Amino acid sequence: MRETDSVAAYYLRVMTHALQSRPARLAALLTEVGIDPALLEQPRARVPGSAFAALWLMQIRELHDEFFQLDSHGLPPGAFALICRGLIQEPNLEKALRQCLNNFGLFLRDLRASLSVRGKRAVISLQSQGADPLRAHYAEETLLVLVISLLCWLGGRRIPIDRAEFRHARLSLDDDALLWGGNLSWNAGRTEIEFASRLLRLPVVQDLASLKVFLRSAPQWLVIRFRNQHGLTTQVHQRLRGSHYSQWPTLEAFASELQMSPSTLRRRLEREGGSYQEIKDEVRRNVAVDLLRRSSASIGEIAELTGFQEPSAFHRAFKKWIGESPGRYRARFSPVGPG
Incomplete structure (x- = not known):
């Protein structure tokens, strides 16, 4: 858990939906954990992870429900x-x-x-x-x-x-x-x-000992961990999305950019639940999906932009990623786009 961990203020609305009819109580709870109630009207603003986690626990105590009364039965504490x-x-x-x-x-x-x-x-x-x-x-x-x-x-x-x-x-x-x-x-x-x-x-790698550690901060920090905008995984995503595939750095080069050793980079990414190669593959797939949905680039051009030497190789990879061909996928979102 780092000071830079944060989530979008939108999730405050989700967590506090049951208290919308009690605005004074809602404002008091937010203030108690250090969150400005005005952020409820700014869904894209950022909320510190520590404050979000504190509110999560406070809401459970307030509502006696680990699912925040978003269900008619809910999850009782425990x-x-x-x-x-x-x-x-x-x-x-x-x-x-x-x-x-x-x-x-x-x-x-x-x-x-x-x-x-x-x-x-x-x-x-x-x-x-x-x-x-x-x-x-x-x-x-x-x-x-x-x-x-x-x-x-x-x-x-x-x-x-x-x-x-x-x-x-x-x-x-x-x-x-x-x-x-x-x-x-x-x-x-x-x-x-x-x-x-x-x-x-994949095997389940957790056991009773790791569960005890996990439950000290779950689920409130579990949720933050896998959608943390300021984590190292996000930095890798942003670095790769900001450059052409041919200019993507090796793990060693990216570690040097961050002024850390390659082993430290690997270890920190593993702690966030991934690897450098997995993130590269994920970004490559996301770039292809985004271009097919929102650009007029031909499928051949998209293949080149995502590092494939032949469109046929891109077709095979995309079908493996998404389950359908690039042309069929594009037709569902932009039927007039070139093929």
Whole structure:
């Protein structure tokens, strides 16, 4: 945990939705943890991670619910720890994820999550019900953040998301891509996320000893860890996105830019749940997705911009990443774009 850890103020709205009808109490809680209540109206502003974590714990005590009353039943205090204890007994991430979704389903009444594996793709789908669309919107996002963050912790690494779709609309945030990947759609009519099914074969690397340490700061710091805008992973993302693929530095060169040793860079990235090569692959995929969705560049040009010598190699890689060809993917977003 570093002083630079932060999250978007948007998540204050999510966490405090149940107190919107009690503005005086809400303002008092925010002030107590050092957050200006005016930030509720500035969703893109940044909130210090320490204040966010303190508010998270305070909200649980205030509402007697670890899910912030975003569900008609919710999570009673202690439920999150109980769920985690069951997961570390599983041999791999697939069994742990299925158990995780089942365990949340034992408590939450308005949300149902399911995992389907379709060849090389794994998809988590959510179904929600309830009279308050905004609460359902917040509940879906919160549950998926918790599930994916837990999956990252269990596997000891970031799990790159290849596709994320949410049924509701919301504003875009600077750190959305870090959590949800570049292939992100709001107001999509359904809520599901997709990633490579091979990741489900990874072993669960946590045990009872690491769980005890983890629960001292989870889930409030777990969530921050995997969407921290100021972490080293984000610095690597920004450095790579800001230059042409041919100019991407080696790990050794990037470590030199940061005035640290290559071993320190590797170790710090591992602590944030990833590796330099994994981030390079993720950025390469996100650049391709972004260009297909938002530019008029030809597929051949996009192949060159993302480091492929032949368009055919780009086609094969993109289909492996996303599950469909570049042309078919582009047609869903910009049907008039060149092929």
